[in-house]
Amino acid sequence: MYQLKPKHRAIACRAIWRVREDDLEQATLQIASKRLLLNDVIEAMEGVGFFFSCISGVCSNANRKRDPNSETRNSDTYPCVSFFIVFEPNERCNDETIFAALHNEDVEPEITRINVRNRGKQDLETAAKQLFQTVKDHNNPTMQEMVDVSNTYCYLNVPASSSDTDDEDEQEQHEFHPTHFPTVPCCFLIVNHGGYLQELKSGIQKVQSDSLVVETTLRTEFDTAPSRTPSNQVISTIRKVERVMNLSGHALYRGQIYGRPNNAKFPYASLMDVSSYLNKLLANDAINEQLVNNLKPVDTILSYPACDIIPQIVFDFNLLEVSNSFCFAIFSRAFLPNAIWDCQIGKLSPRVYLPYDCSSSPQPGYFREGIYNSFPDENLHHFPE
DSSP states (O other), X not given: OOOOOTTOEEEEEEEEOOOOHHHHHHHHHTHHHHHHHHHHHHHTSTXXXXXXXXXXXXXXXXXXXXXXXXXXXXXXXXXXXXXXXXXXXXXXXXXXXXXXXXXXXXXXXXXEEOOOSSOOSSHXXXXXXXXXXXHTTTTOHHHHHHHHHHHXXXXXXXXXXXXXXXXXXXXXXXXHOOSXXXXXXXXXXXXXXXXXXXXXXXXXXXXXXXXXXXXXXXXXXXXXXXXXXXXXXXXXXXXXXXXXXXXXXXXXXXXXXXXXXXXXXXXXXXXXXXXXXXXXXXXXXXXXXXXXHSHXXXXXXXXXXXXXXXXXXXXXXXXXXOGGGOEEETTTTEEETTSSOGXXXXXXXXXXXXXXXXXXXXXXXXXXXXXXXXXXXXXXXXXXX
């Protein structure tokens, strides 16, 4: 698919959660979140060009199968994430630093190399065999089910902020609030294409045509940002801004920062533009040093109306929240309970909050005013006659 350049090196490894049986279910449920955390670690390393990560499983010691009278399970399958990483070696990015970074991010898994049988005489042949071992479970139905279950679990089980330190809260939120959960076991991330983007895209198209199930992410959109700041520093800063937003209950929408009004449960309303928000964050000691060094490119990216590096909140313009957490559906002219699930708060919002007693009959004129005042885009001002 892609011929390794002379300056590049490829390594393959696995992070395996060989945990006790009591903890195995939890490790499996959290594997989607764990994978993204380790992806972020690799992505942030200066020198990484691109990498594959694939959720997989490793069987426990087969010797346990020899006892037919054992009442315990013959074997367990431990969840793991396999990586195939192509990078340009330097002091901060080499075999040792990559393994150390993965281990330091999560000390629970065992980080091991992927060894291939009959190692090829050429680096390209060896790399091809390692890549095959990395992505071998790309279309495994059992692994796909693991991904689906873990994605759902991680979305629905966001822990409430504890009374511990802010750093601990921030880590918990980061663990369960990734930007995007891949929907298939295998994903391919281009961190720095080094001028070979078209070659990489062509290679991916070829392996996909050969039935490889893979989700591709390009992390180089902001190479064109008017700044000499290394892209990985910009990414890191944006991730910190995103964590602050999650902890504060804020959301991004078309270059504006939104928050929940007082007494509202579901709807978000505009607070300020991105530039003002970032400047206010400069007063936060936990983020200001990194933010001030990357302020311009971060502002440029997040202010773009179609920005997707932080998922934008989605508005259901047919719904208006009223009192007691009911919503008024505009086109059916009816009050609805539970129109939005709790797990969707911050991701999906009615268009506006209007204090109104849902036990009384709807007054179209009152709701009409709320519709016209909620969004300036006149194309959204629809009300059934």
